[in-house]
Amino acid sequence: MHLQDFKTVGRNTHAQNEDATLNHGSFVHVTVVAENEAALRSVVYSDPILVDLTPPVISVIKDGGDEEDVDFQQSDVITLHWNVTDDESEVDFCEVALGLSPGSGEVHQFTQQPSLYSATFDLSGHLTHGDTVYSTLRCHNYAGMTSHVTSDGVTIVTQPPNSDHAIVETMSETQSYFPSSAFHQSTDDVIHLSWEGFFDVTGIRNYQCRVTGPGLTDFPWIDVGLNGQTHATLSGLHLHGYNRYDVHVRAVNHGGMVSDDVTSDIYVEIERPLVMGNRFRSWWPQQGVMVFDWTGVFLSNSSLVYEVSMGTKAAGTDVMQWRETEKTEMRLDGVDSNKEHHVVITAVNQAGLCTTGSFVLSYPGSG
Structure with a gap:
């Protein structure tokens, strides 16, 4: 394929053509003819020049070691590993910058690295707990093309979690x-x-x-x-x-x-309260007033709450239903002393276990 006819350049020892259409991966051959005043000529041919229109390919970038990407670390030494290739003109050199946001370089500006595969930076004294450091890699090939990529960052962990408000x-x-x-x-x-x-x-x-x-x-x-x-x-x-x-x-x-x-x-606490029924006491301090006391009737290893119901027949609640108390004595006014009364007391311990006792009350001399 012919790209350009011979053009005179006078006595210059260089030339350029900005109008040629080049195809990636093709080779360009340059021929130079030198002619003196006696019309004698010499011809020189260049080595083939490979046309490279693409930047290097960065296929992998990893914070930390070369085995797997690291997202958290305790050390202030930042290590970066990567894989870069250029099948046409090869990789010339790579640069790395470090920042606290993707693509930035406020921690460390771009510097050329001696290796084409890794870099290490000691940032002792420049980082604090919770800082996330992002590494931006920029690689150049011999054709002057550049590619860049930023790591997903590594977070510095130097303090344990706080439990003051836990x-x-x-x-x-x-x-x-x-x-x-x-x-x-x-x-x-x-x-x-x-x-x-x-x-x-x-x-x-x-x-x-x-x-x-x-x-x-x-x-x-x-x-x-x-x-x-x-x-x-x-x-x-x-x-x-x-x-x-x-x-x-x-x-x-x-x-x-x-x-x-x-x-x-x-x-x-795995046991229910015990019932000691013979300790239940009741009396009528005056007509229509009933007092009953169950101190010591229920025994438990933790404090008890009581649910008390009363009726004029067994299991009845027509007088009182599910009254809750922490006391072991109860006074009721307006009680019909002509009727027998049935009291049901459920004792509940702190573990929620309960025991129920039933007691029958009557006015002395009634019946």
Whole structure:
């Protein structure tokens, strides 16, 4: 293919043609003819010149080592690896800039690297916890073409997560109609827990929890929340009744650094209140006024709440229904002393377990 006829350039030792149409990957051959005053000529042929119209191809760029891309690290030494090729004119050199946003260079301006495959920068004293460093790579081939690409960044992690505002709560499974009170449960083989308030600007990778208490001195830390959950269930436990256990939770960031643990306690009570029916007392201080006392009737290892109903027949509630109290004495006015009264008292402990006692009251001398 003919690109240009011979053109005189006088005594110049250089020439150029800006109108030629070149095809990528083709070879250009240049012929120079020199002629003196005696019309004698010499002809010189150049080596073939490869036409390269494309920049280098950067196929891979990775923060960190050459095995896999790193998104988080504790070190202030930034390492970059890449793969660049140019099948036509080959890669001449590469430059790298570092910044805190993609494509920027405020941390380190573009500098030519001695290697065509990697670069390392020691930024000690220039980075803080939570900084994300983006590396921008710019490679040039021998044809003067340039390509560039920016890494997805690596975040510097130098501090553990903060737990100053974190809280941990235990959640009990209901074993009866009545809910358990805070920090109490009636199951001895499982603990449900939730947490919130752990914070790390670099993000939380997962959480860890453990239980300590009687019989659990060697209980290990267990990884939980691997997919962002802030709750967990610990099952297969062997908790001892009437004992207090501590539930510990801590956060782990992407650098593997661990926060201080936050603790909540749980009291295990697995038995219902006992009934001592012969201790129930009642009296009529005056006509139409009834007082009854059940102090000591119900025995429990935790404080009790009572639900009291009264009727004029067994299991009836025509006088009073489901009145809740923490006291063990009750006074009722306007009670018909000519009728027999049936009292039903349900004692509920802090774990939500309950026991019911039934008692019959009548006015002395009635009937």
